[in-house]
Amino acid sequence: xxxxxxxxxxxxxxxxxxxxxxxxxxxxxxxxxxxxxxxxxxxxxxxxxxxxxxxxxxxxxxxxxxxxxxxxxxxxxxxxxxxxxxxxxxxxxxxxxxxxxxxxxxxxxxxxxxxxxxxxxxxxxxxxxxxxxxxxxxxxxxxxxxxxxxxxxxxxxxxxxxxxxxxxxxxxxxxxxxxxxxxxxxxxxxxxxxxxxxxxxxxxxxxxxxxxxxxxxxxxxxxxxxxxxxxxxxxxxxxxxxxxxxxxxxxxxxxxxxxxxxxxxxxxxxxxxxxxxxxxxxxxxxxxxxxxxxxxxxxxxxxxxxxxxxx
Amino acid sequence: xxxxxxxxxxxxxxxxxxxxxxxxxxxxxxxxxxxxxxxxxxxxxxxxxxxxxxxxxxxxxxxxxxxxxxxxxxxxxxxxxxxxxxxxxxxxxxxxxxxxxxxxxxxxxxxxxxxxxxxxxxxxxxxxxxxxxxxxxxxxxxxxxxxxxxxxxxxxxxxxxxxxxxxxxxxxxxxxxxxxxxxxxxxxxxxxxxxxxxxxxxxxxxxxxxxxxxxxxxxxxxxxxxxxxxxxxxxxxxxxxxxxxxxxxxxxxxxxxxxxxxxxxxxxxxxxxxxx
Ligand SMILES: Nc1ncnc2c1ncn2[C@@H]1O[C@H](COP(=O)(O)OP(=O)(O)O)[C@@H](O)[C@H]1O
Ligand SMILES: [Mg+2]
Numbered sequence: 001x002x003x004x005x006x007x008x009x010x011x012x013x014x015x016x017x018x019x020x021x022x023x024x025x026x027x028x029x030x031x032x033x034x035x036x037x038x039x040x041x042x043x044x045x046x047x048x049x050x051x052x053x054x055x056x057x058x059x060x061x062x063x064x065x066x067x068x069x070x071x072x073x074x075x076x077x078x079x080x081x082x083x084x085x086x087x088x089x090x091x092x093x094x095x096x097x098x099x100x101x102x103x104x105x106x107x108x109x110x111x112x113x114x115x116x117x118x119x120x121x122x123x124x125x126x127x128x129x130x131x132x133x134x135x136x137x138x139x140x141x142x143x144x145x146x147x148x149x150x151x152x153x154x155x156x157x158x159x160x161x162x163x164x165x166x167x168x169x170x171x172x173x174x175x176x177x178x179x180x181x182x183x184x185x186x187x188x189x190x191x192x193x194x195x196x197x198x199x200x201x202x203x204x205x206x207x208x209x210x211x212x213x214x215x216x217x218x219x220x221x222x223x224x225x226x227x228x229x230x231x232x233x234x235x236x237x238x239x240x241x242x243x244x245x246x247x248x249x250x251x252x253x254x255x256x257x258x259x260x261x262x263x264x265x266x267x268x269x270x271x272x273x274x275x276x277x278x279x280x281x282x283x284x285x286x287x288x289x290x291x292x293x294x295x296x297x298x299x300x301x302x303x304x305x306x307x308x309x310x311x
Numbered sequence: 312x313x314x315x316x317x318x319x320x321x322x323x324x325x326x327x328x329x330x331x332x333x334x335x336x337x338x339x340x341x342x343x344x345x346x347x348x349x350x351x352x353x354x355x356x357x358x359x360x361x362x363x364x365x366x367x368x369x370x371x372x373x374x375x376x377x378x379x380x381x382x383x384x385x386x387x388x389x390x391x392x393x394x395x396x397x398x399x400x401x402x403x404x405x406x407x408x409x410x411x412x413x414x415x416x417x418x419x420x421x422x423x424x425x426x427x428x429x430x431x432x433x434x435x436x437x438x439x440x441x442x443x444x445x446x447x448x449x450x451x452x453x454x455x456x457x458x459x460x461x462x463x464x465x466x467x468x469x470x471x472x473x474x475x476x477x478x479x480x481x482x483x484x485x486x487x488x489x490x491x492x493x494x495x496x497x498x499x500x501x502x503x504x505x506x507x508x509x510x511x512x513x514x515x516x517x518x519x520x521x522x523x524x525x526x527x528x529x530x531x532x533x534x535x536x537x538x539x540x541x542x543x544x545x546x547x548x549x550x551x552x553x554x555x556x557x558x559x560x561x562x563x564x565x566x567x568x569x570x571x572x573x574x575x576x577x578x579x580x581x582x583x584x585x586x587x
Contacts, residue, residue, distance in 0.1 A: 018587070057428045058586055077329065077431040085429040091422035095344055104339055108332050108430035156430075 006033045008160050008191045009054055013063035016049045016215075023049040025215035026063060031193065033159075036186050038202040038209030039195040040297070042305060045212040047195040048088055051164045054193065055085050068160065081109060084153030088164040090145040092137045098124070098148055099133040106155040116155065123151040126181065143174025150181060160191045167201060179205060199297040211304050218304040223297055231299035232257050232269035236276045239265045239289035248285045255279055269295065329432050333440020336423070338447060351408065352452045356401040357459055363520065364390040364397065364465060384522060387467065387551060394465040395474065395546035396519030398456055402449050402478045403539050406486035407510050409445045411502040414493040417441070424585055434582045438490075442574060445486035446479045453478030460550075468552025477549060477563075481542035484566040487573025491580045513539040541565045 009031040016024035024046040031037045039047045052058035053065060056072035056079045065072055067079045092101055099120060106116035124130045127147035132140065140148065146166060153161055163182070167175040182205060186192055196202050202209050203223045211218045211226070219226055227233075236256075240248055248266065252259045256268040256276055270276050273292035280287065341348070368389035375383065384392045417423035427437045453475045460466055489505065496502075516530060517523070517539035523531050534540050541562040548554045 055429060077326075077433060080429065081431040083429070087422075087425060087429070089422065089425075091425045093340070093421040093423065093426075095421060096340065100343060104336055105426055105430070107335060107339070108427060108432060110328065110332065110431070 007031070007066075008033050008035075008068060009037075009193070010066040011054075011064065014050070014053065014060055014065055015062035016046070016053060016058070017061040022215055024053070027210075027212075027215075027217045029210055029217065029220070031191065033191055034186075034189050036182075036192045036194070036205055036207045038206035039193070039212055040197065040199070040202045040209050040301065041195075041212035042197055044214075046215040047212055048164055050212075051085075051162050051193070051195060055083055055162050056080050057085075081156065082159050084156060084158035084161040086146075086149050086153045086161070086163040086166050088168075090142075090149055092145060092148060092152075094137045097134050097136055098129055098140070101137060101148065102152055102155055105152045109156040111156070119155055119157075123154055126154075126184075127151040128177070141174075143170050143177065146170060146174065146178060147181070150178070154185075158190070160193070161185060162193045164195050165197070166194065167196070167198065175201070199301055203297045211301060213305045219300065226300045227295045227297060229300075230303050231295035233271045233295055234269075234273035235293050235295050235299060236268040236270070236273040237265050237289075237291040237293070238268065238277075238280065238287045240285065240287055244285045244287075247283055248280050248287075251279050251283045251285075252276065265289070267299075269299070330436040330439040330443075332430075333427060333432055333436045334443040334447070335440075336427070337440055337444035340423075341444070341448075348448075352401075352405055352448065353455055355404075356397055356452070356456050359397045359401075360394060360456075360460060360463065360465070364393045365463070368393065390463065390465045391467055391550065392547070393520055394460045394463075395550045396543050398453060398460070398474060398478060399481050399539060399542035399546045400514050400517075400519045401452065401456065402481040402542065403485050403513065404510060405448055405452055406445050406482040406484075407489050407505060409448060410441075410486040410490035411493045411505060412499060414441065414490050415496065415499050415502070418494070418584070428585055434586060435578055437585070438574065438577045438581050442483060442487055442490060442577065445482050445490075449479045449482035450475060466550045468550060470548075470552045470554050471550045473554060474546050474549040477542070477545050480563070480566045480570060481538075481546075483570035484538050484542070484573070485569075487570050487577055489573075491573055491577035494577070494580050494584045513537050518543045538566060538569055 007030055009029070011027060011029050013026040013028065014024060015022065015026045027050070039050060041047050049058070053060050053072070054067055056067060056076040059073065068082055070079050072079055093104070096104065102120035102123060103116055106120065107113070111119075121130075121133075124133055127150065129144060129148060129151070132144065137145065137148070150163070150166065166182070167178050170178065179201070182192060182194070194202070194205060206223060208220070208222050209226070210220045219230060221229065238248065245266075249259065249261070252266065252268050256270045258269045260267040260269075268276050277287075277290060277292060371389040372383070375381065424437060427440070432440075457466065457471055457474055461471070493502070516526065516534050517537050518534060519539070523534045523540065526534060545554070545559060545562050545566070548556060548559055
């Protein structure tokens with residue numbers, strides 16, 4: 001595989017063990033140039049461990065891994081010179097200013113001072129932080145810090161950007177601004193890898209994603225395809241009096257693709273939620289609460305990883 | 312920004328250059344934060360020099376003159392005796408401080424190591440950068456100290472200038488093994504024990520302030536074995552102009568072994584901690 005090949009990351013049976021514990025249990029995936037690829041999974045699924053291996057910061061325990069056409073075990077520095085990492089923590093130096101954080105980081109990549117300075121100012125504009133250049137990082141809000149970390153990851157003009165939970169803990173406005181910027185990067189042809197446990201984020205941004213659970217890949221595909229396969233086009237959620245349940249279930253079992261019984265409601269999966277509702281009402285059931293919505297990745301996720309809490 | 316972000320990144324430099332990038336980082340960062348290091352690096356050593364070398368020195372010289380007829384220790388004034396001791400001891404203090412809290416900080420507080428790990432730098436570069444910076448700090452602190460000591464008339468030979476490279480070696484002999492240990496810690500609770508059980512006793516009993524011949528036999532043997540003693544002897548030889556004595560080779564070798572050994576161990580512990 002050469003640098004010019006279309007595969008940016010190629011993993012076969014990729015494994016990460018910490019002592020006896022297997023954090024990543026032999027996963028396969030492949031990411032193409034220009035793709036926006038997601039790792040969706042609950043806490044502890046092994047997303048960060050996978051990102052660290054792909055970013056050539058942590059050695060793999062087993063399996064094959066090629067990043068930018070090279071083996072991280074032998075070409076770490078070369079590979080990393082073309083990667084921008086946005087770690088899970090806001091890994092910023094709070095004793096330095098916003099601008100210095102960018103300048104210092106850029107110098108690790110051997111870029112001349114002048115080039116780093118020019119890029120830093122352009123990136124501050126990109127991250128909407130121009131007027132904060134001289135501010136201490138301490139004084140930034142959570143959203144600003146995230147944008148700064150993203151800007152910093154771009155200083156070397158990487159062809160691959162890895163974002164580990166870039167919007168966790170941000171308010172909606174800040175999240176949307178980050179999404180906008182990531183989308184802009186994709187438009188420019190950058191390959192992006194994102195981990196998240198926000199379904200809507202994965203659904204909106206990713207061309208393709210894997211659902212990870214307990215170190216394994218539970219499913220892989222484009223968001224819509226995953227929804228079609230593991231959920232349905234629409235979902236009808238019904239809250240009913242206990243007495244109405246059996247009658248409603250009778251109708252729904254016949255007409256819905258799948259019915260899930262939860263303590264407080266029924267989730268009915270099908271192509272047409274309104275039609276399912278009509279059928280239930282026709283049978284004389286008066287629901288206390290009704291919601292018809294599109295099938296979402298959340299449904300896929302819950303179906304694949306279960307509804308019980310994972311800690 | 313709008314132009315192609317996917318443009319190929321800068322070609323990878325020669326591997327050595329990566330190590331210098333790490334060192335450059337610490338120096339640049341210091342250029343932004345040096346004010347907070349002034350007290351420990353510049354003021355305290357000079358306060359010791361003034362209070363002990365000159366103040367206490369007066370008393371000591373009088374006392375010695377009354378007892379032995381000559382106000383000197385082995386032929387030199389107390390100021391001349393204690394100055395190289397203070398120099399070596401401050402190198403130890405700067406190095407131990409720099410190899411503990413900032414190492415923890417680079418892991419947990421300012422994430423300097425995380426940034427370096429994500430960049431082209433390798434573990435060896437990261438270690439080189441931080442230890443090299445301890446050397447840079449020793450360079451600045453010892454030069455400044457010796458310049459002031461010369462102005463006080465505390466140095467009796469031009470060989471004293473060799474005290475600067477030796478100060479760097481003393482700093483690395485402490486900094487490298489301490490950093491190798493510090494990087495294995497999850498928090499900074501062990502660092503105050505290093506101060507209490509390591510730095511303070513060495514400071515007091517390694518021949519900085521009085522000849523170790525004054526100590527009881529057991530303590531004297533222990534003192535001779537400490538790295539600070541080696542540094543004190545060498546610095547004293549520089550300021551008195553007796554560096555040519557053959558035993559100094561052994562003192563120098565001791566310190567170089569500690570510095571190099573510390574670096575090699577640090578590479579392993581850094582690898583283990585940062586790239587697991
Ligand atoms: N350095 C480590 N040592 C031991 N266990 C670890 C280490 N890093 C992660 N783990 C464990 O591996 C599992 C996966 O962690 P991680 O990759 O961080 O998951 P995620 O990012 O999906 O939340 C977790 O159970 C975590 O406790
Ligand atoms: Mg994680």
